[in-house]
Structure formats: structure tokens, C-alpha cells
Amino acid sequence: MDLFEYQGKQFFGSFGIAVSPGEVADTVDDAVAAADRLGYPVVVKAQVQVGGRGKAGGVKLAADTDEARTHAGDILGLDIKGHVVKRLWIEKASDIAEEYYASFTLDRAAKKHLGMLSAQGGVEIETVAESDPDAIAKIWIDPAKGLDDATLRDWVTAAKLNPQATEGAVELLGKLYTAFVDGDADLCEVNPLILTPEGRVHALDAKVTLDDNARFRHDWDEYEATQTRDEREEAAHAKGLQYVGLDGEVGVIANGAGLAMSTVDIVNQVGGSPANFLDIGGGANAEVMAGALEVINNDPKVKAIFINIFGGITKGEEVANGIVTALGRVQIDSPIVIRLDGTNAEQGREILSRHESETLISRPTMLDAARTVVELAKR
Ligand code: GDP
Ligand code: MN
Secondary structure: EEHHHHHHHHHHHHHOOEEEEEEEEOOHHHHHHHHHHHHHOOEEEEEOOOOOOOOHHHHHHHHHHHHHHHHHHHHOEEEEOOOOOOOOEEEOOOOOOEEEEEEEEOOOOEHHHEEEOOOOOOHHHHHHHHHHHHHHHEEEOOOOOOOOHHHHHHHHOOOOOHHHHHHHHHHHHHHHHHHHOOOOOOEEEEEEEEEEEOOEEEEEEEEEEHHHHHHHHHHHHHHHHOOOOOOOHHHHHHHEEEEEEEEEEEEEEEEEEEHHEEEEHHHOOOOOOEEEEEEOOOOOOOHHHHHHHHHHOOOOOOOOOEEEEEEEOOOHHHHHHHHHHHHHHHOOOOOOOEEEEOOHHHHHHHHOOOEEOOEEEEOOOOHHHHHHHHHHHHH
């Protein structure tokens, strides 16, 4: 789950990380009232889950009430890379001496936490990584050992921040790592992390992704309430299906996350474009299949459906019967291509062959099936 900046700052604040005081506002009047309460100058900031708001005119300094009103009016409703601004964060403005970059993420390949720190902040880190990779100091942290003070200090030194920022950065980054671990985040990014002219170190932006698998450990209701969910995902999750909406035209149903991913890949590989990822899990029975087909059928972009099942504990004939029963229950608008393999695949295909038509096609291999379904989707 991705948080908005203001939520990320709440999250940071709960771990004692220095952030600026501020208030959210959904209307111009509320924004002005908040700015008046905070005292000028303030920063008026668009709350959208996309980076580069500053460049897009979504972050503006206001010196007085009039400017706050003008900026709030300009930014509310602004379209930033397809995200329309509905909420503002009004924050007490900070004086900036220097802008840095700091983040913690997971490095899955290394099986470690990755910390990145750079004296070149305020710009996108991808740009720094390309133009001056040595300007990013990286550390890999063994999650079982954590991050001790000596390592933190070495890391900050390696990043060549202003020596004035050392103490503050060590303290803030220690807390940021605690927030990342104890808060169950997959990403904690601060860009910019600033040094003020008075020598304080402070988080001026917050990008936080929480690990959904850890939600049972936390009270994330407030964060969840503001999540904008894909309607298709909403319907699928209500049915207990593992579904991720994509932009293409081939509906995908598979059993097992690995097979579902491979299916998405092979559709792409043969020149198609998947409309979704959908894992129906182990039991490919009629009820689950009917639910999955309904979800996919309700997606207006879908032009053809690829059902890719590898029979394991659920045998081929049970899967085939499940599909046939499901098709009797749900009226499907798009042609369906099925690849059935695994335990008792022969028996399963035999059942399917009795129901084959122009819109229900069985193919013996994944590649065959992918080619057929992509061709049908393009028709
Ligand atoms: P982003 O563009 O979406 O990453 O939004 P940020 O919150 O990072 O803000 C973009 C830029 O606006 C920062 O890099 C700062 O240069 C500037 N900015 C943000 N807040 C303040 C502030 O309190 N004072 C000043 N002087 N500049 C700010
Ligand atoms: Mn930023």
C-alpha cells in the first residue's frame, strides 16, 4: 500500500523523525485557514501518489494569505501525470541550505535491506544513478543484525554530506531504519532530506510503501480509507481471488502465482497484452472458475480469455468439468482458449473437446494457446 506524502509524514512522525508541521485541506478555504493557522511562509503541496510534483507545479511557496489562496486554487484539480489533485498538504515552509536523498528498500536478490544516501537530493534518484552513480552511497543491511551506530556513521561519511549534517543525519537515518523495519515498510524514501541553515536535518518529503502482508500487525485503517482501488480489483478481492489489473486485452486465469506470471509473460512474448493477472489458487473448481470468469468478463477491455491450468491435486477431468459448469453459469462475451496440462490432462482435454467451438478452444501447449488467444484478441 502506497501512502500519500502527508500520511508518510504521520508515519515518520510516529517514529520520532523530524518533519514540518502541517494540515491537510480539500478546499481552497480550508487551505487558506490552515495556512493562516500555521503562519507564513507555507508550502502548498499537491497530494498525489506520483513523483515530480514540484516540476509539475504541484508544490508552491506562499508568503501570505493571498498567495496561499492563489496556489491552493491553482493546485486543486491540477492533473499531474494522470493524477488529479483532490487534497492538499499545507506545511510550514523550511529554509533549505542543502538537499539530500535517503531511502531504505528491500534488495530481494541480496536478501538484505538496502540503504541509499546521496548529497545530491531534490532531483530524481534515477537521474543521479545515471549521471553520477558514485554520488550514491549504498549499504546492505542484514535484517537479522540491524544497523548499528558505527555503520550508520560510516555510511553518512561515505555519502559526503556537509559535516554540519552528520549528527542530524545519523540520528534521522537511525529512526528511518526503525520506521522501515518496525513499521513494516517495503520502501521509505526521503527526497529531499534537508539541512537547514541552522544545521538541523529534516524530512521534507515522504514516500512510503507499506507491506500489505503485515497489515494484521498494525492499525492502518486511516491509510486504507484513502486508497484508490481499481474497480476490477475490488470485485476480484471480494471473491477472494488474487487479481491485479493491467492495461491489455487478454484476460488471464491461471492456477498458482508462478503460472499466472508465466502466462502474463508468454502473452507479452507472442505480441499480446494481458488485461490482468489472476491466480485462482489450488482448487480449480466450478465455483472458483465461474467467479474468475465473471470478473474478467466484466472488464470491457478484454477481447479474449486465456485459461491456463496445470492439474496437480485437482485432476484434469475435475478442472475440465469445472470449466464447463462455470461456462454454463456465466454468459461470456469473449472467446476462450484453454491450455490444460498436468495430472490426467488427457481425460480433461477429452471432456473439453466435446464442448469445443469457435469460441471455446483447447490447445495442448502454453505457447500454442498464447498464440491463439492473442490472435483472437486482435481480431
Ligand atoms: P516532489 O517534487 O513530488 O518530489 O515534491 P517535494 O516535496 O520533494 O518538493 C519539491 C521541491 O520543492 C523540493 O525539492 C524543494 O526544493 C521544494 N520545497 C518543498 N518544500 C519546501 C520548503 O518548505 N521550503 C522550500 N524553500 N522549498 C521547499
Ligand atoms: Mn520529493
